[in-house]
Amino acid sequence: MSNAGDGTIGVGMVGHAFMGRVHSQAWRTVHHFFDLPLTPRLAVLGGRDPERTKAAADRLGWAAVETDWRALVARDDVQIVDICTPGDSHKEIALAALAAGKHVLCEKPLANSVAEAEEMAAAAASAAANGQRSMVAFNYRRVPALVVARQLIADGRLGRIRHVRAQYLQDWLSDATSPMTWRLRREQAGSGSLGDIGAHIVDATQFLLGDQLAGVSALTETFVHKRPIDGDPDGRLDDVTVDDAALFIGRFTGGALATYEATRFALGRKNAMRVEVNGELGSVAFDFESMNELSFHDGTDEDQTAGFRRVLVTEPTHPYIGAWWPPGHLIGYEHTFTHEVYDLLTDIHNGTDPTPSFADGLRVQKVLAAVEASAGDESRWVAL
Amino acid sequence: MSNAGDGTIGVGMVGHAFMGRVHSQAWRTVHHFFDLPLTPRLAVLGGRDPERTKAAADRLGWAAVETDWRALVARDDVQIVDICTPGDSHKEIALAALAAGKHVLCEKPLANSVAEAEEMAAAAASAAANGQRSMVAFNYRRVPALVVARQLIADGRLGRIRHVRAQYLQDWLSDATSPMTWRLRREQAGSGSLGDIGAHIVDATQFLLGDQLAGVSALTETFVHKRPIDGDPDGRLDDVTVDDAALFIGRFTGGALATYEATRFALGRKNAMRVEVNGELGSVAFDFESMNELSFHDGTDEDQTAGFRRVLVTEPTHPYIGAWWPPGHLIGYEHTFTHEVYDLLTDIHNGTDPTPSFADGLRVQKVLAAVEASAGDESRWVAL
Amino acid sequence: MSNAGDGTIGVGMVGHAFMGRVHSQAWRTVHHFFDLPLTPRLAVLGGRDPERTKAAADRLGWAAVETDWRALVARDDVQIVDICTPGDSHKEIALAALAAGKHVLCEKPLANSVAEAEEMAAAAASAAANGQRSMVAFNYRRVPALVVARQLIADGRLGRIRHVRAQYLQDWLSDATSPMTWRLRREQAGSGSLGDIGAHIVDATQFLLGDQLAGVSALTETFVHKRPIDGDPDGRLDDVTVDDAALFIGRFTGGALATYEATRFALGRKNAMRVEVNGELGSVAFDFESMNELSFHDGTDEDQTAGFRRVLVTEPTHPYIGAWWPPGHLIGYEHTFTHEVYDLLTDIHNGTDPTPSFADGLRVQKVLAAVEASAGDESRWVAL
């Protein structure tokens, strides 16, 4: 089931907006750089509008199109279903794909509710027994600098962890007149900055520490309650029904304290996904706006020359980098997705379980729900 | 009362540890750089141990010593009482000094409790009617870069403020074997990182925004519960009775969301007093470890060349800088105290009210108390 | 001649090492992101070793292979010849390709001598009359941040230019035991750091200023004179016959002063291609290790808030960026080559002359020769 027998494996992708564009580049590119036993075929692209989907397929390199994702899921030339739609359709597509015996790559957040995510994680667990692989696309786990940070922490180089501070700061909604989008509708997006970007820092920090949040206390806010409908000739406004910003503090089960902030109103910050971790023996810091760099302080260095090192994570010995360019020749955003599909294809071939799993996605979903619960109850502590 | 009639004004300072050393440099230096109608005389230094106080006075340049602060407060050659002791004695000394008709400069936090701070603020208000000036020594208000930030916000250059993120990160307690100090005893220090460094970022952000926190939700933690008694031959341990770290989220009355973190366990961060403010029209960011720089993003800049500016706050037109060196020739930590006493002496001469006032110090104290209340009650929101 | 009539255009690429890998990615990728009237076909890959060339073609996505570049140049399915070989074969291949009526993209430096470069520039000029396009692959001209810098200078935003400082710093030869390569043999590479990386900063600065160097004074040095032959069982050494480092100072015809340094011995610098330009009205600075950023100082900003701006060159309005990802989602090294072939294909379709032309490559070659002449004659000034 895992491949077409000819060394290739067919991919069917649903959705062709921002995530669809970047996933396409990953599927198209991965085998030109990485040693893979399975070469992905961009078999079919799914989208609702026939013309726009066809145009996207031509531009992005997909061989065929389907306007009904059910048809896409059912196709014999599709072994992997890649879900790049808004969160409200994740569950239905993923369950259908797993039922049809397909592997699944699903964009984050896994779902729009804990209940949905639980159903999906259960289905993925059952399908795993059948050799089907499922992964949720928290791509920041494949930033080489963050993989190095994870290794340092796992190797005990930071010692016992005391502090985590994570921020995901963008500014594209800062202008109150920028138009309404599906990302601002609760029924489609589930939540606002919380699920869109907050989910990334929750997953990334749980990944880095190899630990789980034990509880949170939170605030959320909607700064702009109505926005213009894009292209509406009468200039009508639509209701924003999600949070514009989410702030929370928490504790990990291992005792580390953590602060989180997700907002799309931090003027001047474009994609500042930042994490700092302080341990007894060392610290790391990262900012995606300088994604090829890891800041690392080794507390065991002699006082005279100790300091945060700007590690340019572009050496051939760094994770994934051997496949790319010489030292100092940077990689970009899209490469994290290439790494993601490389790992997924390797897992599919090896019969091993990919991470982050749907269970990892569910864990994030529970944190998001706890944040909303706390924010709705006077910031009271909500245990996880 | 405000001066000795000869253009000088006598200062009596209580305490000669870290704060005493830096205040001494300010009193000694200020008139060599700033135009002042009143030249400070370093009249008398107060300390409990006669020998150590005498040695400190010689080193720091004080003309006389007193081992009883009551005697110091009573002296005719003292017009300003400068309180550099731990928080547990602030109230008593300040009230006595005000009762004796002196001006008072008091180190932060103003007191160890809201009740004490209220009594002090009331006494300062009464004394003000008598021409006596009182100031609490939140020296970060006199960092030129932060004064520029305050001006930009007050001038509307950032527009309506949406986000504040403030951190005060040090690491000198990160080593669990470093010895016990008075700063780790509740009865002396009032609280731990919260009052010691958290107080600074509460005051600084309220200063920057010209606004007050309306409520907070908080977590505090003590990582190391016992520490060795310094020099104890039997290696005995003493109990740490304060917080090692304090995290809180809050809202300003004007609607801005805020996150705060104060810790002395952020390995590799030495004196990272950091503030970032995002508004509708602009943003500013600051880190004391680069204290001569302000990061400023002007949201009205054209897209093509917009970005955070690294403003080197060393131009003659920048606040306080005209008194110092040419552009690019940096100033240091101690200069913030020189600016502080310059402003205080100017206010004394002009008969104007210094800021931050004891009332400002009380406002900070209330926030600290709210943080402790919330942390002690499942992080529940505590309104201010 | 310019295309195959079906909207595609065939590319034949000679060489499949580092440059061949990155050019392949550009040819494979460009039409998935940019609007192009001509879609490149990766028709044929040229290489001397049949097995290794076949393996490279499979990996990199080329349809066919040729082991004789003359055969490649002669093929009907090739309209563009892309030369990714060492400098000693550039002239011969380029002349043959132009004679065969092909368009040519040639890696830098254009040639190993001024005489060769002159011949190539003359041939390209003649072929241009025949509708054939030629471009030399100075890819740093396609870094969006440097294109913005060029626009600012061309628009007069920096005023009259006074200073240029350019460095290209790497460290991969710093270890004296790292093995011999063709890049260290004069007969193949022409020169050492001078032609390999110095050529880039000569071209980039001439591009930025829209001006030419009028003369130079130079030093060159070889630090390590013998290196081990890679894989030699007897551990024999081979002679390094090129410069390890080249330093020069010069003047532009417009009066700007300039300093240059090219070295592969700057330990800790991986690909620090840096340029700073100071004008009467503004300054720009760039470092490829942070390639998505441009530092810009606008001298007309008010003193209070003036400072170098960290412009994150990832806005949709920035050059080339509209084709890629949202703000703050970085691009990498390879993208500069994608931009390069996008521009070349556009020029081929439009019948316009690409830049940098072979004439531009010749200008750089003359500077390299002047540097060597000066270094060989007691650093005496050599006019251009």
Add this chain to the structure above:
Amino acid sequence: MSNAGDGTIGVGMVGHAFMGRVHSQAWRTVHHFFDLPLTPRLAVLGGRDPERTKAAADRLGWAAVETDWRALVARDDVQIVDICTPGDSHKEIALAALAAGKHVLCEKPLANSVAEAEEMAAAAASAAANGQRSMVAFNYRRVPALVVARQLIADGRLGRIRHVRAQYLQDWLSDATSPMTWRLRREQAGSGSLGDIGAHIVDATQFLLGDQLAGVSALTETFVHKRPIDGDPDGRLDDVTVDDAALFIGRFTGGALATYEATRFALGRKNAMRVEVNGELGSVAFDFESMNELSFHDGTDEDQTAGFRRVLVTEPTHPYIGAWWPPGHLIGYEHTFTHEVYDLLTDIHNGTDPTPSFADGLRVQKVLAAVEASAGDESRWVAL
């Protein structure tokens, strides 16, 4: 002779402009922070204009004034003569002071010509036999970060040195309408940016390497040939007779290559005194605009986490820092002078020779002369 017998030592300072102000702060401050066997007395200030000198003495804390420097030098209450005048009077004052049996601290550059500097170095050497100490005030040798760099190099932590790049960039002359000053007259200043700021980077690099330049090749330029006379009612212009910028490349006797650039036309750079040194085993980099930081790359770090460290040079174990504030509490420009007089006073007490000596000053002077000779002879190499 070295002191007044009461544990104090009298200082007579000639000149009270920028350098006089900062030297005064050092003399006034040093004993409050450092353990010193000799306490400086600010005995007498020398200046030509009686009123302005008296005002300066009052402001800066000098006990007396002299309008004739010969009288100052002759006074019994002066044991140290501190020369803060333009370069054209250095020789005469220094020789007189040495003849009068005084210790001498002389601002840089030591003199306006090699001949003068030779005479001064000879006189200092003779006087040293008599127990008199002489120091030239290259204050950047007392930046703690640069002292750490020097120690690392001396300890072999960088291995054999290959590259030095030094820049001293300011912008206060960038505006062509800014007024004439004595610093732009050859007869007073000796040279322009070369002697004013270029001298600092020549001395600093020779200090860091513990090595001497063996030869240079240079360019100099005057961008603005006439400037308005400050306050002239008729708007007359005066001739600039010195260089505005000086660029040179050179070799150290130990084989390192070096580039230098000194300019006051680098718009946006305020006091960017920058040095980078690359060795076989490590590298250091420094920029005075972040003077509390040293960038250090340890080439022996494992690849995975190697990178330039941002060493905050504020630890008690760092040079001079134990006298100041806790880690992360920065020092400023003036502190380098405090360190300078601390070292000089210690040397005077101990009977040891201060550095940089007048012989060191002479070495710098020879480099400046070689730069001018090369610049005047088609950049031809001038050996030292």
